[in-house]
Amino acid sequence: MEANTKIDLSALNDQQKDAVISEDKRLLVLAGAGSGKTKTLLQKLIYLIEAKGISPSSILAITFTKNATNEMLDRLIISADESGEYEKQLFDKRKSFTDKERERYFQQKKYTWIDGLTVKTFHSFCYSILRNYGVNEFDNKFKIIGDTKRDEEDELSKHVVPETVFEAIHKLLIEECEDTEYLLNLKRYVLDYIIDKIHLKQIDPKYVPKDGKYFTTLDGTKVRSKSEQFIADWFYRHSIKYEYEPLLNVKDFSFTPDFFIPEANLYIEHISDKSFSMKDKEEQFRKGNLLLVKTFETMTKDSALFNHTLDKIVKNRLPVDYHKTISINFKEEFNGYHEDVKDFVQQIIRITDMIKVENINVETVLENARSDQHERVRNFYELAIPIVKKYLEYCTNKSYLDFNDLISRSTSLFQNHEDIANKYKSKYQYILVDEFQDVNNLQVELIKLLLTDQTQLFCVGDDWQSIYGFRGSNVSYIVDFENHFANAKTIKLNLNYRSTQNIVGASNEVIKHNKFKVDKDVQASKKSEHKIVVFAGNTEEENIQFCFDRVKEVLNDGVSNDEILFLYRRSKMFTPYFYRFKNENVRVQGKTIHASKGLEAKVVFIIGLTEGNGGFPDIWLEDRIFQVIKKANHDLLMEEERRLFYVAITRAKDKLFLITQKGNESSFLKEIPEAFTVRTTNAIKQIVDKVILCDSCFSQLEKLHKFCPYCGQQVIEQQNE
Numbered sequence: 253m254e255a256n257t258k259i260d261l262s263a264l265n266d267q268q269k270d271a272v273i274s275e276d277k278r279l280l281v282l283a284g285a286g287s288g289k290t291k292t293l294l295q296k297l298i299y300l301i302e303a304k305g306i307s308p309s310s311i312l313a314i315t316f317t318k319n320a321t322n323e324m325l326d327r328l329i330i331s332a333d334e335s336g337e338y339e340k341q342l343f344d345k346r347k348s349f350t351d352k353e354r355e356r357y358f359q360q361k362k363y364t365w366i367d368g369l370t371v372k373t374f375h376s377f378c379y380s381i382l383r384n385y386g387v388n389e390f391d392n393k394f395k396i397i398g399d400t401k402r403d404e405e406d407e408l409s410k411h412v413v414p415e416t417v418f419e420a421i422h423k424l425l426i427e428e429c430e431d432t433e434y435l436l437n438l439k440r441y442v443l444d445y446i447i448d449k450i451h452l453k454q455i456d457p458k459y460v461p462k463d464g465k466y467f468t469t470l471d472g473t474k475v476r477s478k479s480e481q482f483i484a485d486w487f488y489r490h491s492i493k494y495e496y497e498p499l500l501n502v503k504d505f506s507f508t509p510d511f512f513i514p515e516a517n518l519y520i521e522h523i524s525d526k527s528f529s530m531k532d533k534e535e536q537f538r539k540g541n542l543l544l545v546k547t548f549e550t551m552t553k554d555s556a557l558f559n560h561t562l563d564k565i566v567k568n569r570l571p572v573d574y575h576k577t578i579s580i581n582f583k584e585e586f587n588g589y590h591e592d593v594k595d596f597v598q599q600i601i602r603i604t605d606m607i608k609v610e611n612i613n614v615e616t617v618l619e620n621a622r623s624d625q626h627e628r629v630r631n632f633y634e635l636a637i638p639i640v641k642k643y644l645e646y647c648t649n650k651s652y653l654d655f656n657d658l659i660s661r662s663t664s665l666f667q668n669h670e671d672i673a674n675k676y677k678s679k680y681q682y683i684l685v686d687e688f689q690d691v692n693n694l695q696v697e698l699i700k701l702l703l704t705d706q707t708q709l710f711c712v713g714d715d716w717q718s719i720y721g722f723r724g725s726n727v728s729y730i731v732d733f734e735n736h737f738a739n740a741k742t743i744k745l746n747l748n749y750r751s752t753q754n755i756v757g758a759s760n761e762v763i764k765h766n767k768f769k770v771d772k773d774v775q776a777s778k779k780s781e782h783k784i785v786v787f788a789g790n791t792e793e794e795n796i797q798f799c800f801d802r803v804k805e806v807l808n809d810g811v812s813n814d815e816i817l818f819l820y821r822r823s824k825m826f827t828p829y830f831y832r833f834k835n836e837n838v839r840v841q842g843k844t845i846h847a848s849k850g851l852e853a854k855v856v857f858i859i860g861l862t863e864g865n866g867g868f869p870d871i872w873l874e875d876r877i878f879q880v881i882k883k884a885n886h887d888l889l890m891e892e893e894r895r896l897f898y899v900a901i902t903r904a905k906d907k908l909f910l911i912t913q914k915g916n917e918s919s920f921l922k923e924i925p926e927a928f929t930v931r932t933t934n935a936i937k938q939i940v941d942k943v944i945l946c947d948s949c950f951s952q953l954e955k956l957h958k959f960c961p962y963c964g965q966q967v968i969e970q971q972n973e
């Protein structure tokens with residue numbers, strides 16, 4: 253077949269070339285950012301077809317996102333299109349996204365060798381496996397149930413049902429709440445552990461105990477202790493009306509016993525270690541001939557026994573016909589707390605994903621949870637696991653697969669049906685995987701099931717850029733590649749073609765603080781004209797103003813909007829910047845760092861580089877609940893945050909601005925040696941703006957700042973008059 257491409261191995265460096273022509277059956281190309289991993293993978297593809305005469309139909313190229321698949325196809329089409337027309341159209345701003353999609357489709361069809369390749373995301377590859385051969389594994393007319401918007405969904409979107417995972421689980425939870433016992437346990441959980449009751453809610457002060465700390469009972473009463481909460485909840489569960497701390501004046505003084513049950517004409521005092529002596533009060537009860545029963549803290553240790561005690565104390569004293577069945581329902585019980593119930597649903601989604609990715613039996617998870625030392629964790633799983641099970645049954649019943657299921661069902665199809673596995677094994681003799689650092693257990697298992705001794709597995713990736721641990725990816729597959737794949741070889745690429753020396757230097761220094769990594773010696777191919785600018789404003793407004801001024805400058809210098817990129821840990825950090833730029837009619841792109849994977853821009857701003865909650869690093873994500881399924885440890889989470897920072901820095905080709913707050917700088921900034929940066933604050937800006945400097949002061953300042961504190965450019969020698 254005539255591939256008609258521009259394979260030009262001379263455009264590659266020696267290591268890239270080695271990787272392209274390597275005959276090794278298991279090869280990892282490990283490299284830092286911007287060192288041409290994707291380029292090498294594409295050249296390998298073209299080389300296989302053009303130089304080795306391999307049929308495109310025996311090549312499988314796997315990516316993680318639809319964007320990455322498109323980029324791969326675009327780069328292949330560009331390499332085949334000698335007229336240069338396609339590249340022009342791709343960068344033509346007047347063309348819409350749909351126009352470009354259509355053109356890509358058309359071009360792909362035109363070059364039959366590109367059309368003959370299988371370039372797919374993990375998900376779309378598995379989708380086609382199950383559609384074609386999944387009949388014995390699942391309903392092959394399945395539909396996909398999706399959750400949060402992922403860009404892979406675009407590709408499979410026409411097969412995604414309108415109902416989301418969230419909606420399905422929420423619905424199943426409401427159904428489960430038709431069981432009153434479950435509903436009240438859930439309410440107890442939500443009130444106790446999701447709503448932070450203490451000192452948080454603005455409530456009527458007369459209901460708040462004097463020290464301001466309280467526990468909310470199922471009916472919303474604020475009581476002083478966990479035990480009182482238990483007692484009040486018991487009344488609520490048994491539809492027994494009660495008054496909390498009613499004012500009582502019998503003879504000599506007034507006081508407030510803990511509970512009064514009107515229907516039984518009974519007072520209850522709960523005696524804890526902190527209770528004052530009851531002697532005088534008991535005297536009053538006697539004088540008034542009132543019925544008082546005491547409960548004691550020791551009784552509460554065993555909740556079954558305490559239930560029984562309350563039953564004995566109260567029920568016998570109620571009128572014989574006292575039996576009201578409470579009719580409670582989900583909507584009313586959670587009135588005012590529906591958002592909190594949604595948080596609970598999100599946690600169920602998270603554990604469902606983790607259970608699937610880690611491939612653990614649901615019952616085992618429940619068993620492990622039951623032996624956790626914390627009541628909150630145990631209670632969570634008692635409530636969550638029945639819903640997870642219902643959700644799994646529900647999906648099977650409806651013929652739904654979620655994105656994880658696409659992969660796990662494909663692997664079990666291969667495991668259970670050797671003939672089908674063999675079909676795929678003999679078809680794909682070359683398997684190329686991009687961004688290998690992001691694979692999870694299920695994906696690696698799938699790859700392994702596709703391999704024979706003869707298959708060439710060619711993976712490219714950068715362990716320093718593994719940033720999806722929170723979604724289940726496992727960096728150890730790339731770090732320990734040679735242990736996971738027998739007879740594997742690794743080629744390292746060490747020249748960064750994207751960024752200048754200061755940026756590469758800074759990123760190398762930052763990543764050195766991580767322990768769990770493969771050492772690489774990454775060099776820059778471009779010299780620096782600018783230092784990295786660290787700006788620490790006093791206020792957010794100052795930061796926004798600083799960024800705005802710099803953006804104006806670079807635009808005036810002829811840099812196009814597309815070459816300016818704002819990056820942030822969380823979307824909300826960008827909101828005030830977004831509005832400022834919108835008001836001023838200046839277009840800039842903003843992306844979360846996770847979404848910036850694989851991108852590059854001439855000028856990059858990383859905002860929100862502060863320390864602590866809501867800053868960067870930000871490792872609040874993990875909850876002890878999730879540890880039952882997968883242990884997370886602080887140091888490893890910190891390493892992932894640092895890799896995220898590494899990804900952010902290395903998107904910049906030329907100029908990099910790091911935006912923080914005076915007095916609250918991210919610890920990551922301290923990991924960048926001074927030599928690569930200039931630091932600036934508004935104080936310096938004012939001196940330079942407003943004061944005319946004499947020669948000696950100017951040269952002092954010049955010594956201090958060989959690089960301009962605003963823009964990072966080298967200070968040009970000038971004579972001060």
Ligand SMILES: Nc1ncnc2c1ncn2[C@@H]1O[C@H](COP(=O)(O)OP(=O)(O)OP(=O)(O)O)[C@@H](O)[C@H]1O
Binds near residue numbers: 284289291749750
């Ligand atoms: N041998 C080379 N000569 C010149 N430029 C190169 C070479 N190899 C790669 N490049 C260029 O370097 C830039 C980065 O390449 P590429 O996107 O393939 O890197 P990468 O390693 O996949 O990056 P990242 O992991 O950061 O996303 C691209 O602009 C690419 O064209």
